[in-house]
Amino acid sequence: MPTRANVASLALAALRSEGVRGRAMQAPYPRLRALLRAVGDAPYEADEARDVRFRLPDAQGKERWLRLDEIPLPPTTPAAWPRS
Numbered sequence: 001m002p003t004r005a006n007v008a009s010l011a012l013a014a015l016r017s018e019g020v021r022g023r024a025m026q027a028p029y030p031r032l033r034a035l036l037r038a039v040g041d042a043p044y045e046a047d048e049a050r051d052v053r054f055r056l057p058d059a060q061g062k063e064r065w066l067r068l069d070e071i072p073l074p075p076t077t078p079a080a081w082p083r084s
Helices: 002-013 031-040
Strands: 042-047 052-057 063-066
Touching: 002 031, 002 042, 002 052, 031 052
Parallel strands: none
Antiparallel strands: 042 052, 052 063
């Protein structure tokens, strides 16, 4: 069964496609816009644990496969739900 993070990752991958990304960037969701900017056109794949990961620089700038919750975002980006 897919996890919520995997479903969100696949939705993010779909929202960055041509013809959709521009409209998604206009959505009133700052975290979505920050994730779309961070992910850009980076490749994604499922790992051996079936977690969807994007190939991006980590917080130290080293390229690696990151889960959605590991992608570095600007400090002003709202927290993921549920917010504490």
